Amino acid sequence: DTAVSQTPKYLVTQMGNDKSIKCEQNLGHDTMYWYKQDSKKFLKIMFSYNNKELIINETVPNRFSPKSPDKAHLNLHINSLELGDSAVYFCASSLTTDKQFFGPGTRLTVL
Amino acid sequence: DAKTTQPTSMDCAEGRAANLPCNHSTISGNEYVYWYRQIHSQGPQYIIHGLKNNETNEMASLIITEDRKSSTLILPHATLRDTAVYYCIVRVVGGSNYKLTFGKGTLLTVNP
Numbered sequence: 001d002t003a004v005s006q007t008p009k010y011l012v013t014q015m016g017n018d019k020s021i022k023c024e025q026n027l028g029h030d031t032m033y034w035y036k037q038d039s040k041k042f043l044k045i046m047f048s049y050n051n052k053e054l055i056i057n058e059t060v061p062n063r064f065s066p067k068s069p070d071k072a073h074l075n076l077h078i079n080s081l082e083l084g085d086s087a088v089y090f091c092a093s094s095l096t097t098d099k100q101f102f103g104p105g106t107r108l109t110v111l
Numbered sequence: 112d113a114k115t116t117q118p119t120s121m122d123c124a125e126g127r128a129a130n131l132p133c134n135h136s137t138i139s140g141n142e143y144v145y146w147y148r149q150i151h152s153q154g155p156q157y158i159i160h161g162l163k164n165n166e167t168n169e170m171a172s173l174i175i176t177e178d179r180k181s182s183t184l185i186l187p188h189a190t191l192r193d194t195a196v197y198y199c200i201v202r203v204v205g206g207s208n209y210k211l212t213f214g215k216g217t218l219l220t221v222n223p
Contacts (some may be wrong), residue, residue, distance in 0.1 A: 056209060
């Protein structure tokens with residue numbers, strides 16, 4: 001049983017397109033996160049939701065919009081994709097501020 | 112959260128203990144030391160965390176110095192599958208601190 005799952009695993013798209021990445025956790029956690037890992041391997045937090053409420057919103061372009069339909073899901077929608085958005089995006093979850101469990105990642109390539 | 116300093120890379124022979132150091136000289140009294148690792152092309156994986164006492168679990172041991180300014184993660188019998196980037200993170204737990212701030216970590220290469 002996968003604890004934190006993401007779809008798709010790979011996403012290749014053209015500049016200017018809109019795409020979504022989905023995340024689901026079956027751990028019963030109340031907090032979910034999106035991280036971005038760029039080509040230099042730096043891992044940075046983007047957003048976090050606790051009980052469907054946005055609690056962390058780092059300096060991320062408005063083109064990125066997270067949505068949490070329920071505590072077990074956190075989706076990431078990206079509008080007007082740019083070359084610089086190419087990265088690996090990781091979803092994670094935790095029980096409040098406890099240790100975080102990460103998904104396998106979604107590799108986004110913008111052409 | 113306090114800043115950490117780790118070596119960029121380390122090597123270890125398979126079957127030997129891997130000792131990964133981390134300096135966190137500005138750690139505050141309520142900050143924990145967390146260790147995560149990231150195996151190539153996978154998501155980060157939680158390993159262990161502690162406040163001031165030494166901790167051990169099925170994956171590793173964490174030794175924190177008495178002054179808490181540094182710590183060492185010990186993988187007792189490293190295997191090839193332990194080759195990964197290891198991140199030492201110092202953070203407050205509880206309240207509204209949900210952030211994990213990743214540094215550059217240490218690339219541990221386990222050699223056959």
